[in-house]
Amino acid sequence: MRLTNVLFKKVKSKRIMVVLESVVSGHQYNAFRERLAEKIEVIRFDPYIQQDSLYRERKRIRSA
Template sequence: MFITNVLLKKAKSKHIMVLMESVVSGHKFNAIRERLADKLELICYDPRIQHESIYKEKKKIRSLK
């Protein structure tokens, strides 16, 4: 392996952006979490039903620096 390959290697970011989806209505929004953390699951206000509902992480969108 050449020294240039080692020096130019990209470091993984600490945070990622994920897509959160409501279990009740399907409303979606983006959230940021740490890469090594468990999948997000939270209670948040859902504007479609105008009430709080559970949001679960659907998929990873991108890495953040």
């Protein structure tokens, strides 16, 4: 009997792509994080207000 692709389990990736959103202005950008890691919060430059701002993870987009 031959093994086919149907018999193999789909492998989950270790990293996922998430959307990070600025708390101040709502500006968004995409980033990668480990699947088992905590949600991301970073301070980064916000082009809308021309200052550093806190970005929080809003939602998961896809596996990477």
